[in-house]
Amino acid sequence: MTERYSQITGWGKYAPPQVLTNADLEKMVDTSDEWIVTRTGIRERHIVGPGETNATMSVAAARQALDVAGLAPKDVDLIVVATSSPDHFLPSVASQVQYQLGAECPAFAITAGCTGFVYALATAHQFIATGAYQRVLVIGSEVISPFVNWQDRDTCVLFGDGAGAVVLEASVQPAGVLSFVLGSDGSGGEHLIIRGGGSVYPPSHEMIEDKAMYIEMNGREVFKFATRILGEAALQAVERAGLTLDDVDLLIPHQANLRIIELAARHLGLPMQKVVVNLDRYGNTSAASIPIALVEALEEGRIRDGMNICMVAFGGGLTWAAAVVRWGQPAQPVEWPLVWRFAPAGQKLSMAAARVRLHARQLADVASYHAGSLLLPLYTFAGLRKPPRNK
Numbered sequence: 045m046t047e048r049y050s051q052i053t054g055w056g057k058y059a060p061p062q063v064l065t066n067a068d069l070e071k072m073v074d075t076s077d078e079w080i081v082t083r084t085g086i087r088e089r090h091i092v093g094p095g096e097t098n099a100t101m102s103v104a105a106a107r108q109a110l111d112v113a114g115l116a117p118k119d120v121d122l123i124v125v126a127t128s129s130p131d132h133f134l135p136s137v138a139s140q141v142q143y144q145l146g147a148e149c150p151a152f153a154i155t156a157g158c159t160g161f162v163y164a165l166a167t168a169h170q171f172i173a174t175g176a177y178q179r180v181l182v183i184g185s186e187v188i189s190p191f192v193n194w195q196d197r198d199t200c201v202l203f204g205d206g207a208g209a210v211v212l213e214a215s216v217q218p219a220g221v222l223s224f225v226l227g228s229d230g231s232g233g234e235h236l237i238i239r240g241g242g243s244v245y246p247p248s249h250e251m252i253e254d255k256a257m258y259i260e261m262n263g264r265e266v267f268k269f270a271t272r273i274l275g276e277a278a279l280q281a282v283e284r285a286g287l288t289l290d291d292v293d294l295l296i297p298h299q300a301n302l303r304i305i306e307l308a309a310r311h312l313g314l315p316m317q318k319v320v321v322n323l324d325r326y327g328n329t330s331a332a333s334i335p336i337a338l339v340e341a342l343e344e345g346r347i348r349d350g351m352n353i354c355m356v357a358f359g360g361g362l363t364w365a366a367a368v369v370r371w372g373q374p375a376q377p378v379e380w381p382l383v384w385r386f387a388p389a390g391q392k393l394s395m396a397a398a399r400v401r402l403h404a405r406q407l408a409d410v411a412s413y414h415a416g417s418l419l420l421p422l423y424t425f426a427g428l429r430k431p432p433r434n435k
């Protein structure tokens with residue numbers, strides 16, 4: 045049987061026009077632009093206005109993606125929406141997207157925190173690889189702002205709303221999704237949680253007084269988890285794709301915190317020029333962050349045919365995921381570098397060395413994190429400079 049690949053043939057994004065800056069937040073909680081920029085890299089975020097919902101944002105991003113792919117909504121075989129902030133528990137936001145888009149296909153939602161988009165991409169890829177479907181719309185969309193306690197400075201400076209979408213199409217060309225890694229460790233569930241509103245703690249006056257409908261986060265634990273897992277997941281995905289880190293042309297990490305991204309790039313030995321960063325203008329849009337960053341990188345001409353792109357995310361659950369995508373439609377079958385064709389052991393050797401380097405750099409950073417002195421002055425100093433804007 046001919047192997048079936050899934051290629052990204054369309055892409056789109058939507059960010060609400062309403063922007064909340066760090067200066068706005070200074071008026072709401074005891075914080076400062078300087079603190080937010082040095083600790084997170086975030087300068088502003090988009091927040092939904094009247095009439096904007098998870099479904100309307102998804103549809104806006106999806107329409108763009110379909111236009112780029114040259115498809116009509118009725119051409120879509122399946123819609124997968126990754127979100128942790130649906131418009132309703134029931135019906136699924138995915139069904140509302142299918143209806144509002146005018147598509148005639150099955151639709152379902154996936155919840156894996158900020159990791160959701162990569163989970164959704166891997167899921168969509170399975171439907172294509174098995175031959176069940178030809179064209180799948182994959183969306184990451186979040187309206188997090190109603191679940192944020194705007195009096196809690198620990199969390200309210202971090203998040204933003206938005207949506208991104210891609211069209212995944214079946215192809216026999218060896219490109220598109222080359223590999224993926226998915227992971228979960230529920231033992232860390234309490235580190236990032238909305239305690240109320242579900243069946244364990246249903247809505248009630250008590251739940252509201254307890255402020256249990258808002259996101260609660262143990263920032264330090266999530267930070268430690270993220271800096272450990274991003275490098276490891278990316279490395280695994282690259283290895284499963286039969287590539288080495290030298291073959292990675294662009295890293296698109298989950299946009300939560302510039303410090304986390306810089307540490308992950310450092311652990312992998314990737315220069316920041318190869319890393320997409322746009323969190324300064326969006327904040328953490330959870331499952332929407334990777335597709336929005338992907339679309340911006342495309343708009344800025346940073347992605348060309350034949351490039352190997354590694355997407356990597358971490359999130360509530362706790363969860364993690366990475367995927368390697370080879371961009372574009374190669375005119376001829378991919379030419380593997382001579383050395384790997386005749387010496388597959390070379391790839392294994394190179395990745396083993398990369399793993400040793402990753403763990404050595406991680407250990408060094410954990411040591412300096414616990415020493416508590418090395419990194420923060422560095423970032424306080426770094427805060428005087430502007431986070432990269434991918435220009």
Ligand code: ACO
Binds near residue numbers: 359
């Ligand atoms: N403004 C000013 N001071 C603040 C603010 C704020 N907005 N928030 C916290 N502080 C204070 C704290 O109260 C603390 O003060 P204290 O020392 O007097 O107690 C001090 O700043 C330092 O707090 P830390 O928590 O140590 O700050 P840290 O450097 O760890 O940065 C942050 C906090 C930005 C939250 C970081 O831990 C982080 O990014 N963690 C990861 C979060 C993340 O990625 N979440 C998304 C997960 S993905 C998903 O699924 C949604």
